[in-house]
Amino acid sequence: MDSHSWLLHICHTVITFVLSIGSYWSSFASKFQFQNVTKGLEWLPTGYYTIPVADELGFPGMKTPFHLGLLALEDTYCLASLALVVSLMYSIGTKHFSVYSKKRLTSLEILDLEKKIRHILSNKLGSSNCPSVSVHNILCPKSTKGEEAVELNVNIVEPGDGTKMLVDVTKHIGHLIRRGQLSTSDVTPDYIDKVLRERVQCPDPDMVLKFGSVPSTCGYLPWQLRLTEIISAPSLRDFGVQKLQAALKVFSKIEGRFGK
Amino acid sequence: MIPKHIAIIMDGNRRFAKQKYIARQQGHMKGFDKLTETLEWCLDIGINEVTVYAFSIENFKRSKEEVDGLMQLLKVKLEDLIADRKKIEENGVCVRALGNISLLPPHIQKLVAEVENLTSGFNRSFLNICLAYTSREEMTSSIKLIAEGLAEGKLEDSDVDSKLIESCLYSNSCQPLDLLLRTSGEVRLSDFLLWQSSYTLLSFVNVLWPEFSRWDLYAAVLFYQRHQGQLEDIKRAHDSKDTSVENELTDDTALRKEIFLEDVNNKKRQQIENLISIK
Numbered sequence A: 001m002d003s004h005s006w007l008l009h010i011c012h013t014v015i016t017f018v019l020s021i022g023s024y025w026s027s028f029a030s031k032f033q034f035q036n037v038t039k040g041l042e043w044l045p046t047g048y049y050t051i052p053v054a055d056e057l058g059f060p061g062m063k064t065p066f067h068l069g070l071l072a073l074e075d076t077y078c079l080a081s082l083a084l085v086v087s088l089m090y091s092i093g094t095k096h097f098s099v100y101s102k103k104r105l106t107s108l109e110i111l112d113l114e115k116k117i118r119h120i121l122s123n124k125l126g127s128s129n130c131p132s133v134s135v136h137n138i139l140c141p142k143s144t145k146g147e148e149a150v151e152l153n154v155n156i157v158e159p160g161d162g163t164k165m166l167v168d169v170t171k172h173i174g175h176l177i178r179r180g181q182l183s184t185s186d187v188t189p190d191y192i193d194k195v196l197r198e199r200v201q202c203p204d205p206d207m208v209l210k211f212g213s214v215p216s217t218c219g220y221l222p223w224q225l226r227l228t229e230i231i232s233a234p235s236l237r238d239f240g241v242q243k244l245q246a247a248l249k250v251f252s253k254i255e256g257r258f259g260k
Numbered sequence B: 001m002i003p004k005h006i007a008i009i010m011d012g013n014r015r016f017a018k019q020k021y022i023a024r025q026q027g028h029m030k031g032f033d034k035l036t037e038t039l040e041w042c043l044d045i046g047i048n049e050v051t052v053y054a055f056s057i058e059n060f061k062r063s064k065e066e067v068d069g070l071m072q073l074l075k076v077k078l079e080d081l082i083a084d085r086k087k088i089e090e091n092g093v094c095v096r097a098l099g100n101i102s103l104l105p106p107h108i109q110k111l112v113a114e115v116e117n118l119t120s121g122f123n124r125s126f127l128n129i130c131l132a133y134t135s136r137e138e139m140t141s142s143i144k145l146i147a148e149g150l151a152e153g154k155l156e157d158s159d160v161d162s163k164l165i166e167s168c169l170y171s172n173s174c175q176p177l178d179l180l181l182r183t184s185g186e187v188r189l190s191d192f193l194l195w196q197s198s199y200t201l202l203s204f205v206n207v208l209w210p211e212f213s214r215w216d217l218y219a220a221v222l223f224y225q226r227h228q229g230q231l232e233d234i235k236r237a238h239d240s241k242d243t244s245v246e247n248e249l250t251d252d253t254a255l256r257k258e259i260f261l262e263d264v265n266n267k268k269r270q271q272i273e274n275l276i277s278i279k
Helices: A003-043 A079-091 A107-125 A161-178 A189-200 A241-253 B013-019 B024-045 B057-061 B064-083 B085-091 B106-119 B135-151 B162-167 B214-239 B251-277
Strands: A067-072 A096-101 A133-137 A152-157 A207-211 A229-233 B005-009 B049-056 B093-098 B125-133 B179-182 B201-204
Touching (some): A079 A096, A079 A107, A079 A152, A107 A133, A161 A189, A161 B135, A161 B162, A229 A241, B024 B064, B024 B214, B057 B064, B057 B125, B064 B085, B064 B106, B085 B106, B093 B106, B125 B135, B135 B162, B162 B251, B201 B214
Parallel strands (some): A067 A096, A096 A152, A207 A229, B049 B125, B093 B125, B179 B201
């Protein structure tokens, strides 16, 4: 082992020790906070959830994402917190969401998430003004033909969905070329993007909020991440208005240059 | 535990130039010099593969003066590489260009091919330079190759899975990516290695690229050591749910894929040889 490797080894040992003390304390603190926050949200009856007014969340110069990706990469998290973030963001104009989690959401949990979002929004806006909400897998968007248009679109993304949609598009393009309906020269990034957008029926996420300590997107929609701003937060458990506002401030300050 | 393969978005040359009241071109020159230094630091600690985002397809939108200046700088650096053959041999560095090289000026295409050809036999360390590159263009190129294979009957629908798309990317001979580092404090991937960085640790460093130091690299390695285990756990859990990878390979499928991929690689080699033979 040369001198650099030794140096790194020593630094790693010292930092690991310091971090282990820090993470012990934060796990103790977060358990304490988790009980306080989630007990109320999980067990109180319908209509409990309150949503702060948009003015409370908004600030001068605020940019609102069109599509917000929510990456819940913690071992456990509560659906009520997720529903609260979706509802808050809807109140300031975000209409498209995608939810990607470490643990796969069951169909019951997906229904529960939809119910919680509806509860929060009906409580705030009144049941007659509550938007039409659709929570569904990103690969099976709900058809709007003959139905009311979806005003709040929540896409559930599962591991492998991002690559699976590219595999499907590849096969589709192969068929079109074989039948003479498409020329190879027409297969461009813009063409593939158009096909994908028709399938998933939502724009690319312009902001991702990543919860948890793992600094990675962990397989979330590779094609769509092109220009997404990735903003991290330690936990979804105690993620309230102030932390959401702080994340939005970071997002609003960013200026995309698009290569120029 | 040292990462084997790191990727770098070398961002901040122009902001550095602005801060220091120097010309943009000088900022880019400082950036290239920093790359040489960083590669040496990487070799010192055992990182044997580095991928850098040198020139995006989107960068062609910059002013003609800036694009011409960057191409001139690239030409000088590629010529230096060819001239400094001894150093490359000593370190056993294989240099690869990833991207749609046909978009570059012809004299640069030829130089790129010469460097690739000159170093293709080395395998102790690897430098992948992304030139005229965007990740979406890379994925499109892979999808196009496979779709042509399907249309020509070289492949069947059941052969197509995420592994096959990965095998046709420009980076098909690279090791899995362990760490992606972006300087300048920006928190986006800017169309760089979107596929390859799916399960990679992302380190956004708040320092401009020409000011990147050996200590910033060490901090990134420590960051990798701290989080790598957590990421492995998530990847393992997700792999078991991923349905885009074929679980069972029949002999026929495996053979068709092998022949197809061999054909793809032969075409790539042929392109390099054609470029070198241009006078």
